[in-house]
Amino acid sequence: MTYSRGIFLTFVLALASLQLARLPYLSIVGALVLAILLGMSWRASLGLPAGAQAGITFTTKRLLKAGIILMGLRLNLHDIWASGINVIAIDAFVIVFTLIVMHAIGQRMKLPEQLTLLTAVGTAVCGASAILAVAPLIRAKEDVTALAVSFIALTGTVGALAYSFLYPLLPYDPAVYGVLTGATLHELGHVIAAGAAGGTSSSEMAVLVKLGRVALLIPVALAIGTLYNKRHRWERVQSQSASRLANLPVPWFIVGFLAMSALNTLDWLPEYAVNGLLSLSGLLLAMAMVGVGLGVSFQAFRDNGRKGMMTCAIGSSALVLFGVLLVQWFY
Numbered sequence: 011m012t013y014s015r016g017i018f019l020t021f022v023l024a025l026a027s028l029q030l031a032r033l034p035y036l037s038i039v040g041a042l043v044l045a046i047l048l049g050m051s052w053r054a055s056l057g058l059p060a061g062a063q064a065g066i067t068f069t070t071k072r073l074l075k076a077g078i079i080l081m082g083l084r085l086n087l088h089d090i091w092a093s094g095i096n097v098i099a100i101d102a103f104v105i106v107f108t109l110i111v112m113h114a115i116g117q118r119m120k121l122p123e124q125l126t127l128l129t130a131v132g133t134a135v136c137g138a139s140a141i142l143a144v145a146p147l148i149r150a151k152e153d154v155t156a157l158a159v160s161f162i163a164l165t166g167t168v169g170a171l172a173y174s175f176l177y178p179l180l181p182y183d184p185a186v187y188g189v190l191t192g193a194t195l196h197e198l199g200h201v202i203a204a205g206a207a208g209g210t211s212s213s214e215m216a217v218l219v220k221l222g223r224v225a226l227l228i229p230v231a232l233a234i235g236t237l238y239n240k241r242h243r244w245e246r247v248q249s250q251s252a253s254r255l256a257n258l259p260v261p262w263f264i265v266g267f268l269a270m271s272a273l274n275t276l277d278w279l280p281e282y283a284v285n286g287l288l289s290l291s292g293l294l295l296a297m298a299m300v301g302v303g304l305g306v307s308f309q310a311f312r313d314n315g316r317k318g319m320m321t322c323a324i325g326s327s328a329l330v331l332f333g334v335l336l337v338q339w340f341y
Contacts, residue, residue: 016065017073017297020304023048024296040199042138043163045296046156049303058304070152070301075263077294078143080287082270083279084198090222096340097189100333101222104193105230107332108134112325119317124150127234128158129322133329136224137162137197142295143227143264147235152305157314159299161322166196169326173204184212186341192219194333196326225271228264 024041027048031041058066090098109130116126128150132141138159145155173191180187188211191204198220205216270287273279279287 012061013065013068015059016062016067016301017069018065019052019059019062020049020066020069020297020300021293023052023300024293027296027300028292037199037203040138040163040197041292041296042299043159045299046159046303049300049305050156051303053304066301066304069297070305071146073294074142074298074301075146075266077291077298078139078263079266079270080291080294081139082267083274083284083288083291085221085225085271085274087225087271087275089218090225093218093222097219097222100189100193100336100340101219101226103336104329104333105134105223105226108325108329109230111328112321115321115324119321121314121317121321122154123238124148124154125157125314125318126321127238128155129161129318130325131230131234132158132162133165133196133322133325134223135227135230136220137166137200138299139198139224139295140227140231142298143231143267144234146263147231148238152302156302156305157318159302161318162196164319165322165326166200169195169330170200170204174207177204177207182337184208185215186337188212188215189219189341190333190337192216193223193336194330195220198224228268231264 024045027041027045030036030044036044112130112133113126116123116129121129127148128141128145131144132138134140141155141158141162144150145158150158173195177187182190187208188205191212192201192215195201195204198217201216201220202213205213208216274284
């Protein structure tokens with residue numbers, strides 16, 4: 011079994027998505043969503059090359075987790091703690107509120123449970139990155155993951171544009187506006203785009219608040235994975251050749267994420283190494299999203315697209331309103 015064809019295909023399309031994400035307007039959409047779209051377009055127009063499936067599966071399963079591990083280098087836990095109890099409390103309130111509300115909306119819409127959970131965690135925590143971290147824990151299929159990422163990308167992009175246009179009309183100083191954007195927008199790219207409207211202080215505060223939500227990804231992912239699997243009582247078949255890493259009570263890639271966060275917090279790596287590894291993380295995640303796009307079933311979009319988009323839109327709107335209340339309460 012060879013992996014080269016599938017890995018090479020995802021690599022080329024991932025590079026294309028990263029370049030496209032540098033263009034005006036497309037930068038708000040983000041490389042991960044563009045990677046999914048490129049993968050879907052390739053499969054719809056050209057199909058999969060012979061012998062590529064093994065490499066594509068390797069990319070979506072293994073390289074995805076490697077990218078999540080390296081993503082931990084984004085976090086400096088000292089900076090988040092130094093931002094104060096208000097920011098940490100706002101992030102915690104936002105995540106709990108969003109998960110509860112979106113789960114209730116998804117149930118009301120009769121959306122499949124996995125899609126509801128992924129959409130909720132993407133909205134509550136950090137967009138596609140959170141979805142990618144939780145999907146393996148609940149054994150979500152590629153088309154479900156792609157749907158959730160697409161919903162989050164669309165609503166987050168609309169939100170970022172709306173914030174940018176409405177900023178002059180909002181009764182907030184730049185720092186408070188930054189808190190609001192960081193607490194209520196989905197992707198880090200959305201937060202950066204919207205926070206820029208308020209200047210440097212707004213951008214810095216927005217990113218800091220957003221990274222606080224990213225820091226809470228680990229307990230949220232573990233809680234969702236544990237509760238979901240306990241509820242559904244997955245039957246686990248252990249083979250004699252199973253890796254010890256696979257049998258850890260805490261998924262090994264989340265342990266790696268925490269280790270990378272610790273390295274960055276302790277400042278044990280030079281800045282050029284951190285930047286290089288974060289770039290590698292972005293490439294690996296983009297490759298995984300290409301693989302997700304290549305495996306998408308369009309039937310899933312026909313079955314759940316409308317209900318999923320409504321769930322995400324209503325939940326995101328509720329999050330904005332809740333964020334406004336929190337900002338007024340704390341500031």
